Amino acid sequence: MSDNPWTDRIVGARMTVDQAFSARIADSEFSNQQWSLIMTATEFEIEHPDDPDRxxxxxxxxxxxxxxxxxxxMPTGMGAMGGQGAGKQGGSSSGGLFASIKGALGLDGGDDDDHADKLQAAERLTQEYADELQSHLESxxxxxxVRKSVAADT
Structure with a gap:
């Protein structure tokens, strides 16, 4: 179980939101495998649990x-379903061996921007998921x- 007892109480709700959110993931730049890893690294918290309005x-x-x-x-997008992935996966014809070596050594210059873009996309998508989860719990x-139980624990 998790360190957050309130998240343990909403496992069924999470499963429901996961299923509903799968279409959003399919439309994103992340594969299901990538999304699973992102979600493993993400923790959900309740901000201002003692204030019902906030x-x-x-x-x-x-x-x-x-x-x-x-x-x-990991393979990305539709390429994750089989065949070659998108983006830098699969050895595209541009650049060849030299570009692959530079990329592996971190000398291609584009990794920092790509990392920042992926991080921003992951942050946006996980917050969308959090909003959907809260909306589901409200409905x-x-x-x-849930909010009151977190407020009582703080």
């Missing part, structure tokens, strides 16, 4: 930056009890 679920993505290099080793009439 309380909201937020995605804490502090650890996501550490897994960005691993995301780039199920469970948000107040």
């Amino acid at each position: 309380a909201r679920i937020v995605a804490n993505t502090d650890s996501v930056e550490q897994i960005i290099p691993e995301l780039e080793n 199920e009439g469970r948000w107040e009890s």
Whole structure:
């Protein structure tokens, strides 16, 4: 189980939101495998749990930056379903061996921008997920009890 007892209480809601959110992931730049890794590195928290008007679920993505290099080793987008991946995967014809070696050594210059772009995309998507999760809990009439339990624990 997790360090957050409130997240353990909403496992069923998370599964429901996961299924509904799968279409959003399919339209994103991330494969399902990449999204799973992003979600593993993301923790969900409730900000201002003692204030019903300001309380909201937020995605804490502090650890996501550490897994960005691993995301780039996984197939992306539709290419993840079989065949070659998109982007830098699969050895495109531009650049060849020399470009591959430079890239592996971090000398191609584009990695920092690519890392930052992937991190921003992951942060946006995880917060969209957090918003969907809160909306689902509200529609199920469970948000107040979850919020109150977090407020009582703080």
